[in-house]
Amino acid sequence: MPTLRFRRFDEIPPEDQEYVAFLRARLRGREDINGIFGAQAHWPAYMAANHKQALASYQFQGVLSQLAKEAMHVAISMSNGCDF
Amino acid sequence: MLRLGVSEQGLTEILAVAEHVNSMAALAEGFRLRPDVPCLAKGPATELVQPLDEAAPGLATETLDQIRKWARSTLGIDHVPAFWRVLARQPRFLASTWAKNSLVMSAAELDEATKACASLAVAMNAHSAYFTSYLNPWVRRAAGLDDNGLVELGAAVMHYVAFNTVAHGMMLEPPFTDMRAEDFRSGGRLANAPGPGAPTPSTVERIDHDDD
Numbered sequence: 247m248p249t250l251r252f253r254r255f256d257e258i259p260p261e262d263q264e265y266v267a268f269l270r271a272r273l274r275g276r277e278d279i280n281g282i283f284g285a286q287a288h289w290p291a292y293m294a295a296n297h298k299q300a301l302a303s304y305q306f307q308g309v310l311s312q313l314a315k316e317a318m319h320v321a322i323s324m325s326n327g328c329d330f
Numbered sequence: 331m332l333r334l335g336v337s338e339q340g341l342t343e344i345l346a347v348a349e350h351v352n353s354m355a356a357l358a359e360g361f362r363l364r365p366d367v368p369c370l371a372k373g374p375a376t377e378l379v380q381p382l383d384e385a386a387p388g389l390a391t392e393t394l395d396q397i398r399k400w401a402r403s404t405l406g407i408d409h410v411p412a413f414w415r416v417l418a419r420q421p422r423f424l425a426s427t428w429a430k431n432s433l434v435m436s437a438a439e440l441d442e443a444t445k446a447c448a449s450l451a452v453a454m455n456a457h458s459a460y461f462t463s464y465l466n467p468w469v470r471r472a473a474g475l476d477d478n479g480l481v482e483l484g485a486a487v488m489h490y491v492a493f494n495t496v497a498h499g500m501m502l503e504p505p506f507t508d509m510r511a512e513d514f515r516s517g518g519r520l521a522n523a524p525g526p527g528a529p530t531p532s533t534v535e536r537i538d539h540d541d542d
Contacts, residue, residue: 247501247503248500248501248502248503249499249500249501250500281502281505282493282496282497282502284500284502285496285497285499285500285502286496296492296493296496299489299492300489302485303482303485303486303488303489304485304486304489304490306482306485308478308479308482309473309474309475309478309479309482310447310473310475310479310482310483310486311443311444312334313331313334313336313440313444314443314444314447314448314473315447315486316331316333316334316336317331317344317347317440317444317445317447317448318447318448318451318483318486318487318490319486319490320331320341320344320348320448321344321347321348321351321448321449321451321452322348322451322452322455322487322490322491322494323490323494324344324345324348324349325348325352325452325455325456326455326491326494326498328494328497328498329497329502329503329504330494330497330498330502330503330504330505
């Protein structure tokens with residue numbers, strides 16, 4: 247079981263809703279926030295900062311192929327024993 | 331990776347790269363080898379085991395000759411890296427490790443550039459100064475990376491390490507288990523699976539098109 251219970255979108259305070267707007271659009275109608283985003287949703291500003299960093303790193307379309315980036319991700323996750 | 335059309339062998343190729351680089355980094359850092367690519371190490375020796383002298387290779391002659399040839403063409407250096415000269419003190423171990431290295435790091439289902447990037451990512455994650463230096467010329471050549479490209483790689487590594495920490499810290503359970511490559515193909519049970527690493531819309535279109 248995850249350390250913390252995942253939050254639902256309706257549990258995000260109004261002042262933090264702007265931070266989860268991107269995720270609400272991505273999850274298209276789902277009420278719960280789970281997985282890697284769920285682990286960060288208790289601090290929405292942090293989740294949004296990570297998302298922006300991901301767009302500029304992992305999801306950045308530069309000179310590396312998507313396959314190379316996936317391979318790096320898998321190789322590091324295997325090295326770190328990451329079940330997720 | 332399965333989402334991008336890679337088979338079970340391709341995923342196993344990455345496992346092989348990960349465990350191979352991790353194991354080599356453990357020896358290099360454990361024996362405190364100083365980086366010697368592209369230039370021979372300078373300053374006070376730190377090595378706990380003295381690398382074999384290239385002028386007196388003994389039973390390791392044949393393998394060291396192969397490595398020298400590879401190092402010249404791939405790393406652009408005229409010496410055998412200290413890592414391999416340390417292993418040369420056990421010639422059978424050197425030969426078997428070099429044979430495994432040649433298999434694991436060469437293009438198979440995955441191309442050389444992909445394996446080079448994964449290798450450097452694992453060496454960075456292992457904090458191996460020796461192997462990040464050693465792999466640097468290969469990665470730059472195989473993947474065609476300049477300094478900007480290398481920082482793009484480093485940015486991705488930071489992201490993966492950060493998200494591994496998040497996943498561990500919150501004890502996230504794996505979203506999928508017992509997967510097959512065919513699960514991610516059009517019509518498969520995970521064809522539209524969401525989550526980090528999901529392909530971009532253009533990739534999805536390309537994969538769908540390939541299946542037609």
